[in-house]
Amino acid sequence: MAGIFQFFTTILAKIVNFAKWLLAVFKQVFVDCWNIFTDLFCWGFESVLGIAVGALNMIAIPFNPQTYFALIPPDVANVMGYIGVPQGAAIVVSGLIIRFTLQTIPFVRWGS
Numbered sequence: 738m739a740g741i742f743q744f745f746t747t748i749l750a751k752i753v754n755f756a757k758w759l760l761a762v763f764k765q766v767f768v769d770c771w772n773i774f775t776d777l778f779c780w781g782f783e784s785v786l787g788i789a790v791g792a793l794n795m796i797a798i799p800f801n802p803q804t805y806f807a808l809i810p811p812d813v814a815n816v817m818g819y820i821g822v823p824q825g826a827a828i829v830v831s832g833l834i835i836r837f838t839l840q841t842i843p844f845v846r847w848g849s
Contacts, residue, residue, distance in 0.1 A: 809817070817823070 806814075
């Protein structure tokens with residue numbers, strides 16, 4: 738009699754293990770499908786951004802600050818140097834770079 742109970746217990750354990758394995762397979766299939774969906778979304782978004790970058794690169798807007806500084810008369814450049822305009826511009830630009838860098842870091846939205 739104990740052998741029959743042992744047989745049914747073994748069969749039931751095998752069925753339970755098969756059900757656990759089947760559940761793990763279904764879960765892994767769902768996880769893989771979710772990863773495929775998110776990767777396809779990211780691929781599409783990256784493709785759209787690549788097209789936008791290509792379109793923006795085709796626009797030829799030459800911006801060279803040295804050409805604008807060369808247009809300043811020497812007397813005005815001398816006065817600007819005396820009052821510290823280049824140093825002030827460097828301070829403002831470095832402050833903007835630091836601010837934009839901090840804005841790109843998640844959960845560090847200081848000052849906005």
